[in-house]
Amino acid sequence: MKQQKYKCLHKLIWICSIALLLLSFIPNLFPDYWFTDIFSNFKLQYLIASVFCLVIVLFLFRRKILASFLLVLSIGFNAYYISPYYFNTEEESIKVEDRLKMVSINLLSSNTEVDLVEAYISKENPDLIVLMEFTPQWKRLLHKTISAYHFNHLEPRNDNFGIAILSKKPIEAKTDYFQLNQKPSIVSQLNFNNKPLTIIATHPVPPLGEHAFELRNKHMDYLIKNRSKFSDRLVVVGDFNNSSFSTYFQKLTETDLKDSRLGFGLLPTWPANISFLQTTLDHILVSENIQVLDRTVGENIGSDHLPISVEIGF
Template sequence: MSTAHLVLSYYSSFVIVASFAHLIRLDYWWIRMWDFPHLQVALLTVLGLFAWVTIGPNVDGLLWILPIGLIAAAGYQGWLIYPYTPLHKREVQSRPRSKDEQGNDPNTLRLLTANVYQENTHQPDVLALINKHQPDIVLLLETNEVWKKAMQPIEKTYPHQIHCPLENMYGLLFYSRLPMVSHELRFLIQDDIPSIYVQLTMASGQLVHFYGVHPMPPSPTEHYRSTERDAELLLVGKEARRKSGPIIVAGDLNDVAWSHTTRLFQRVSGLLDPRIGRGLFSTFNANYFFLRWPLDHVFVSHHFQLAQLTRLPNCGSDHFPILVSLTYKPDPANTEDLPEPEGDDLKETHEIIKKAAETE
């Protein structure tokens, strides 16, 4: 075997393992980390196949398994990514545009959510972004007292607020023009990881259930497993399923759109992903274009149509902000294809939540 074939064999073996490692249902970070880079791994499979065609067409013995494995891996990666392309049917319908629209529809709300990165000193850029786009709701994550003070200029414009500044990279600031009927600052799984539940009233009088979340990710520097993150998302999903009326779940989920956990969350909650049929809208890492995936999410109930979904310019953070405009326009036809629990979904959800609770 030539040196080129040997190197290509090791490369192909790594890419194949990286493609399917996330299917192992263990919650350790070194397994769950492979949920994230599917777009990057897809590119590696294509490069590997090109290399086999270029330098390895005469494959001896069992080595032919490797290019076949790469073909399978490429197909699998494509299957995962395909829903987040314009080729796929959209989960959330687009709102028809009107030439006479003035942008003051009482049934439309605009949400800006951003993980601003606690150590980021570009607070004026974030304020400028808020002033430029004039969202109705602002959710800022990884905020401490420095950020709380820096955001004081918008407090008059956004009189309805929830402040939970923390120094552990999980602080949360929420600002709303829309009146809050009720609100809760919650610590669902971990005592130092906050989330919020808010009942908002749109200008039309319609009540909206809003959840803001930022669970801890599995990583060598934060948590050795994903159980706590998964449990928090699934608790929110179960609660959202029981609510009537329009629902929004937003924030940095520290999970990617195509992961088993996020898809399980969708089936448990019945919520829809506006990105499906439109694009990835990758928000992290803003500093490295070759290492980006969609970590910041907005999930909505079937009551909404999408007027706008935009990844905004970076403001010094390692995340891009997301701006979404949603119009309350329920359509009975939209309830026909809602995500529903499958197989052992409910049992798995119960076991994950129980496991997280037992270790707290």
């Protein structure tokens, strides 16, 4: 019986080792297919599972070399993408003359936990708020908060793609559909010491199916191809429906935009209630001439996404 259990465990670890290797590499080898792109979101989970399997191999397997090699390959490949978020050394300290704190919240259109949302906003006390899945009902529920932010641009919708931006500082904002579909983004501009700052609040469609996958990718490509339309200092914030491990997200950071999480950790945001599956779909990207002073993830506010907060300096 003991020998049979060992054989079953042996086979299971081999299957897991091969599966983890395939799940790690296939999204990068075939990035243009929507289904494989989904698996790119979970590199942290693959890393943890590979380490767990490697420990079992080292302690229980008689022949360890091939299985260990496959697992070390998985660990190294996934760690390559994860480690910059914990060991970023590129950020240089600069003299900060102006600061701006902003939060991004995917409200979830069906969520009714207005007290939790308002408590989070009150605790963070940001200068600027981006709201996604902003419905007419949420507009009513957050009337108190909206009134406290005198400069705002609201695009409530009855689907999951309403969006809003609230600011304590004067902004000029407009709705832009990026020539793609009828899903609104908001392009706004603030001024610090007579220098413009563009903030783009955006929410691409989730890539569930080939057509939606193509729309999301075109959304990302639009921001890259039209970078020159926006000011030198740029912030892009929202639910990208895209993790930082996806090829299409990485194309954004090949421009002058950088991930605000670098040096602060992965800070996963979705799904809010299933911690072991969490990945980061909610992002704030900033241009290289902006310094990230702080970056955090908030507590559960009743949504399927956790809210995010960033403080930036110029």
